[in-house]
Amino acid sequence: MAEPQRDRELVRHYWPAELRPAFDALFAIDDALAAIVANSTQPALGAIRLAWWREALERLDTNPPPPEPRLQAVAAELLPRGVSGALLAELEDGWAAQLDEKPDWGRIAERGAKIFEIGARLLGNSDRQLEEAGRLYAYAAACRAGFDPGDQPKEEIRRLSRHRFPKALRPLTALARLAARDIGKAPVQEPEATPGRAAALLSHRLFGFIA
Structure with missing residues (x-):
C-alpha cells in the first residue's frame, strides 16, 4: 500500500508550474537538514553533519x-533566480537549535521566516506579515516532529487573524494556513493530507486568510 500523501504534495499543486523545480530544490535542502535532526542520536555528530551542509x-x-x-538542483534552479547559497545556509541554524538540550524557539521560528523570505523571492512578491506566517509554519512543523514549546503562539495567530495575503503569495502561505489549523487542533495531531486539510488549502487559495 502506498504511503499517505503528505501535505507538501497538496501544496505543491498550487506552486506555479515553472517554479516547481525551484521550490522542490528549496524544500529538498530543508528536508536534508530535517533528516539529520530526526536521525541524530548524538547531537554533536548531528551538528557536524548540519555544518557540512551549511558550508557546502x-x-x-x-x-x-x-x-x-x-x-x-540548488545551482540549477535557485542561484539563477537570485537565491544565494549563503541565504540557504541560514536555514541550518533553525535545525541546529533543535539539537540543543533546551531548543531556542526564536531560532527555530526564524527558519520558517527564512523559508518564506526565499519563497517570496521566487514568487516575486512580499507582504508585511510574511515573516510572521513563516514563523508560525516552523513552529507547527517542530511540534509535529515531537518538540514541546510550552505556550502556544496565540499572539502570533492574533496578529495574523483576518490578514489577507495577496494571491501571488498564497502558493507559499498555504503552508502557514495548515500550521494555524494544527495549532487550533492541538494537542491532537491531525494526519497529513486529509480532506479537511485539502479544503483548508482551497479556502486559503480563494480568500487568502490564514486564521
Missing part, C-alpha cells in the same frame, strides 16, 4: 556544485 551551500556562491543532486 555557502561554497555554491563561488564554486561549481559537487556531485550531490540536491546541491546541483
Whole structure:
C-alpha cells in the first residue's frame, strides 16, 4: 500500500508550474537538514553533519556544485533566480537549535521566516506579515516532529487573524494556513493530507486568510 500523501504534495499543486523545480530544490535542502535532526542520536555528530551542509551551500556562491543532486538542483534552479547559497545556509541554524538540550524557539521560528523570505523571492512578491506566517509554519512543523514549546503562539495567530495575503503569495502561505489549523487542533495531531486539510488549502487559495 502506498504511503499517505503528505501535505507538501497538496501544496505543491498550487506552486506555479515553472517554479516547481525551484521550490522542490528549496524544500529538498530543508528536508536534508530535517533528516539529520530526526536521525541524530548524538547531537554533536548531528551538528557536524548540519555544518557540512551549511558550508557546502555557502561554497555554491563561488564554486561549481559537487556531485550531490540536491546541491546541483540548488545551482540549477535557485542561484539563477537570485537565491544565494549563503541565504540557504541560514536555514541550518533553525535545525541546529533543535539539537540543543533546551531548543531556542526564536531560532527555530526564524527558519520558517527564512523559508518564506526565499519563497517570496521566487514568487516575486512580499507582504508585511510574511515573516510572521513563516514563523508560525516552523513552529507547527517542530511540534509535529515531537518538540514541546510550552505556550502556544496565540499572539502570533492574533496578529495574523483576518490578514489577507495577496494571491501571488498564497502558493507559499498555504503552508502557514495548515500550521494555524494544527495549532487550533492541538494537542491532537491531525494526519497529513486529509480532506479537511485539502479544503483548508482551497479556502486559503480563494480568500487568502490564514486564521
